[in-house]
Amino acid sequence: xxxxxxxxxxxxxxxxxxxxxxxxxxxxxxxxxxxxxxxxxxxxxxxxxxxxxxxxxxxxxxxxxxxxxxxxxxxxxxxxxxxxxxxxxxxxxxxxxxxxxxxxxxxxxxxxxxxxxxxxxxxxxxxxxxxxxxxxxxxxxxxxxxxxxxxxxxxxxxxxxxxxxxxxxxxxxxxxxxxxxxxxxxxxxxxxxxxxxxxxxxxxxxxxxxxxxxxxxxxxxxxxxxxxxxxxxxxxxxxxxxxxxxxxxxxxxxxxxxx
Ligand SMILES: NC(=O)C1=CN([C@@H]2O[C@H](COP(=O)(O)OP(=O)(O)OC[C@H]3O[C@@H](n4cnc5c(N)ncnc54)[C@H](OP(=O)(O)O)[C@@H]3O)[C@@H](O)[C@H]2O)C=CC1
Ligand SMILES: O=C(O)C1=N[C@H](C(=O)O)C[C@H](O)C1
Numbered sequence: 001x002x003x004x005x006x007x008x009x010x011x012x013x014x015x016x017x018x019x020x021x022x023x024x025x026x027x028x029x030x031x032x033x034x035x036x037x038x039x040x041x042x043x044x045x046x047x048x049x050x051x052x053x054x055x056x057x058x059x060x061x062x063x064x065x066x067x068x069x070x071x072x073x074x075x076x077x078x079x080x081x082x083x084x085x086x087x088x089x090x091x092x093x094x095x096x097x098x099x100x101x102x103x104x105x106x107x108x109x110x111x112x113x114x115x116x117x118x119x120x121x122x123x124x125x126x127x128x129x130x131x132x133x134x135x136x137x138x139x140x141x142x143x144x145x146x147x148x149x150x151x152x153x154x155x156x157x158x159x160x161x162x163x164x165x166x167x168x169x170x171x172x173x174x175x176x177x178x179x180x181x182x183x184x185x186x187x188x189x190x191x192x193x194x195x196x197x198x199x200x201x202x203x204x205x206x207x208x209x210x211x212x213x214x215x216x217x218x219x220x221x222x223x224x225x226x227x228x229x230x231x232x233x234x235x236x237x238x239x240x241x242x243x244x245x246x247x248x249x250x251x252x253x254x255x256x257x258x259x
Pocket of ligand 2: 089090112113145154155156157203205
């Protein structure tokens with residue numbers, strides 16, 4: 001199968017080149033706005049001028065770029081009938097709608113975090129939220145990433161928050177509290193709080209905390225190397241080929257039963 005990489009010169013993109021080749025798949029090539037930055041790629045890696053050209057030459061495109069590319073990429077991939085493994089985070093509601101619309105035409109795997117460990121943390125967080133009453137247990141999510149990260153809270157933190165909200169049977173948008181500052185007043189019962197730390201070259205750290213008056217449960221994940229994301233995305237790319245159009249998750253790729 002032919003796998004294309006959007007953002008091929010990026011921090012994850014470069015690792016995807018290695019992992020696609022290690023998986024024995026054919027690397028069709030990639031896209032970059034800066035061909036001069038591609039000098040560090042292995043010899044012979046094809047660079048396409050845009051997503052339309054990359055999609056036309058690929059069975060699946062793995063995309064770790066930037067939220068600004070999501071709408072044009074969705075349109076180009078749907079037009080080409082090419083499956084999409086999307087890792088980009090920081091999407092607006094409009095950009096997420098474009099992903100959902102593309103999934104009417106092509107198979108899309110969309111995950112804020114392609115590490116199996118985080119996928120399990122999300123599942124466990126949902127189970128914990130079901131078991132621990134919101135009026136006694138305060139849920140907070142803390143994440144830390146490298147100083148270059150451009151979006152906050154992380155997509156993974158938001159996905160964990162979504163899992164807690166689902167476990168509680170509420171809409172995250174109604175209970176989310178991000179970035180407390182100033183005279184905030186007491187914590188609202190049932191809120192799901194987020195804190196985003198940035199510094200150094202931290203690859204990706206997440207904790208979800210359930211705190212009551214009498215105990216605290218902390219569930220955490222630390223990524224030591226971005227390669228965990230690249231291997232997960234390649235696993236998703238090999239899984240998605242041949243699937244009918246639709247929006248799939250890393251839980252589907254891992255074959256986790258519905259909760
Ligand atoms: N789902 C997951 O498991 C993971 C998701 N991510 C997410 O993937 C995305 C990329 O992360 P990372 O590889 O660290 O980021 P980088 O900035 O290192 O790479 C992103 C690449 O996208 C390209 N790009 C294309 N269009 C744009 C644009 N309009 N603005 C900015 N860049 C653009 C850039 O390449 P060029 O300039 O050459 O065109 C850039 O190299 C982020 O959203 C991040 O949160 C990161 C790790 C894991
Ligand atoms: O930008 C990153 O680096 C990462 N972003 C993803 C996110 O926003 O959750 C996944 C991972 O934590 C690394």
